[in-house]
Amino acid sequence: MTTSIKGPFDGRKWAFFGAALALLLAAANLRGGLVVVGPLVADIRAGLSLSASEFSLLTTLPLICFSLVSICVPRLARLVRAPVLVTGALLLIAAGAGLRATSFYSLMLAGTLLLGSAIALLNVLIPGLVKGYFPRQAGLMTGLYSVTLSLGAGLGVFLAVPLRDAFSAWQAPVLLWALLPLICALCWLGMLRIRSREMAPGTAGRISLWRDARAWNLTVFMGLQSLFFYSIATWLPKILMDAGLEDQQAGLATSMINLAGIPANLMVPIIAARMQDQRPLVLLVLVLGVTGLTGLWLNPTAAPLFWASLLGLSGSASLSLALALFALRTRSGLEATSLSAMAQSLGYLLAAAGPVVVGGLNDLQGSWGSALLLLIAAQVIQFGCGWHxxxxxxxTPDQQRGQGAPGASEPRPHCCDCSAVAQALSRFRLSNSDFLTNT
Structure with a gap:
């Protein structure tokens, strides 16, 4: 998908690569500090004498923070420059991860709240930054961002048990995710000089999408894919260990959720950006997810790495597709940030129920069958919302409804039809200059 909108780094090769590196380093810290506790569940519960419900708060509270904080990010972005927000968020991630490495449950909860709030801030900001900083490379940058996010999550799970064994303490792998954000924050110090007119504070008024059906469908799609990811990331080790695997085998299989999904993370946004209609990708997500869940339900020990890889491909494809749609279904970085905020605030509120409900069904029935069937049903609903x-x-922002805003419902031109793109953008600029302040 081509665009004539210029980014702040066009024609500045080294500034472009520096900004891309800074963005990817920020993305590397968005999952590792959260998922690292999954393979350490037995150690943390034994060391702190925690019940299953108390431990569940360590995985559920971040999702609640995602929901509550995400909705506030667009307003915060109108008051504070984006590089300042990103730098501050990285420092909060370091502080939160450090508190989660303590042996006091109350401090772990406080650290979880800090960690979840800071990650929520970055979750919402980064899609808007991709649209605002790299408008000509939105598909590629979304793919690289998704790959980096999954690499961080995969390494968090993969290194958890080896680091625990090497240092004879479950705190060691948790502390790793308190140090990395500090290093990444250094790269954002140089970004503080970058100014983008579109992403600058006060460049536009509030953009609301609460009356748009497409925004609501993308919100549910985002929520259900997050519910799927966090449910599987939290309970897959326990599912496999209950089926007879050792903890290291279960940890290796769980790491495949993220590592096997790397190709999908990279390619799906690039492919999506070249398509008028992304519905074939939504169908692919459904087939991969239902196949992996069915295999895990019927015979989890037959091919645990294969089932986990299918789940990883499905989850990564759905996440990167959702992130790509934030850019592909909006016209500016400000709209992308607003759509990201809406989808992630309500979506993560829905996702927060996933690990709790899945664990609760297992407690009630003493098996994982009903929980896995519930996740299969959620995949079908996710497919319907993603299809729309x-x-x-x-x-279409609520502020434009009833004004006959041109281009609100017209389809995207084909990626090779450059003249159609130029005409559509020209019509849009004439009537929507408040939202395209960078042109």
């Missing part, structure tokens, strides 16, 4: 959200067209 990925159709050609754009979201």
């Amino acid at each position: 959200a990925s159709r050609p067209g754009f979201v």
Whole structure:
């Protein structure tokens, strides 16, 4: 998908690569500090004498923070420059991860709140930054961002048990994710000089999408894919260990959720950016996810790495597709940030129920069958919402409804039809200059 909108780094090769590196380093810290506790569940519960419900708060509270904080990010971004927000968020991630490495449950909860709030801030900001900083490379940058995010999560799970064994303490792998954000924050110090007119504070008023059906479908799609990821990341080690695998084998299989999904993370946004209609990708997500869950339900020990890889491909494809749609179904970085905030605030509120409900069903029935069937049903609903959200067209801000805003529902031109793109953008600029302040 081509665009004539210029980014702040066009024609500045080294500044472009520096900004891309800073963005990817920020993305590397978005999952590792959260998922690292999954393989350490037995050690943490034994060391702190925690019940299952008390431990569940360590995985559920971040999702609640995602929901509550995400909705506030667009307003915060109108008051504070984005590089300042990103730098501050990285420092909060370091502080939160450090508190989660203590042996006091109350401090771990406080650290979890800090960690979840800071990650929520970055979750919402980064899609808008991709749209605002790299408008010509939105598909590629979304793919690289998704790959980096999954690499961080995969390494968090993969290194958890070896680091625990090497240092004879479950705190060692948790502390790793308190040090990395500090290093990454140094790269953002140089970004403080970067100014983008579109992403600058006060460049536009509030953008609301609460009356847009496409935005609502993308919100549910985002929520259900997050519910799927956090449910599987939390309980897959226990599912496999209950089936007879050793903890190291279960940890290796769980790491495949993220590592096997790397190709999907990279390619799905690039492919999606070249398509008018992304519905075939939504169908692919459904087939991969249902196949992996069915195999895990019927015979988890037959091919645990294969089932986990299918789940990873499905989860990574759905996440990167959702992130790509934030850019592909909006016309500016400000709209992308607003759509990201809406989808992630309500979506993560829905996702927060996933680990609790899945664990609760296992406690009630003493098996994982019903929980896995519930996740299969959620995949089907996710497919329906994604089918609608990925159709050609754009979201329409509430402020434009009833004004006959041109281009609100017209499909995207084909990626090779450059003249059609130019005409559509030209019509849009004439009537929507408040939202395209960078042109």
